[in-house]
Amino acid sequence: MEEQDPHFRRIILYHFQKGKNASQAHKKLCAAYGNEALKERQCQNWFAKYRSGDFSLKNDQRSGLPDEVDETHSKVIIDSYRHSTKREIAEKLNVSHTYIQKKL
Numbered sequence: 001m002e003e004q005d006p007h008f009r010r011i012i013l014y015h016f017q018k019g020k021n022a023s024q025a026h027k028k029l030c031a032a033y034g035n036e037a038l039k040e041r042q043c044q045n046w047f048a049k050y051r052s053g054d055f056s057l058k059n060d061q062r063s064g065l066p067d068e069v070d071e072t073h074s075k076v077i078i079d080s081y082r083h084s085t086k087r088e089i090a091e092k093l094n095v096s097h098t099y100i101q102k103k104l
Contacts, residue, residue, distance in 0.1 A: 008038050009057040012046045022047040078103055 008029060015025035022043040029037045049056075074093050078100065081089050090097040 004033075004037075005059075006057055008033075009046060012043055013050060013055065013057070016047055016050045074103065 011029060012022075012025050015028060020028075023040065025047070026038065026040040026043040029043070074095070077092055078089055081092065086097040086100040090100045093100070
């Protein structure tokens with residue numbers, strides 16, 4: 001599905017520019033690619049982005065966990081901040097506090 005995301009975004013943008021709404025765009029996508037092509041909520045999110053004037057087809061930067069966590073670096077940080085809270089260590093590493101809890 002991820003390899004088709006940019007393709008779907010172009011289709012959604014096309015329908016947006018034609019004056020359609022998110023529900024109509026979603027129905028067209030599902031008719032062409034099947035019901036699992038894209039969730040209607042995703043279409044609504046892209047329409048909201050286009051309405052705001054952002055016509056980029058790329059995903060916005062997301063907050064949260066990094067794609068990969070350097071295990072050696074995280075061990076060094078955890079060891080050097082033994083007297084800090086899990087949340088403080090998590091902030092230093094930009095990971096969730098549950099990740100830190102699992103490592104302790």
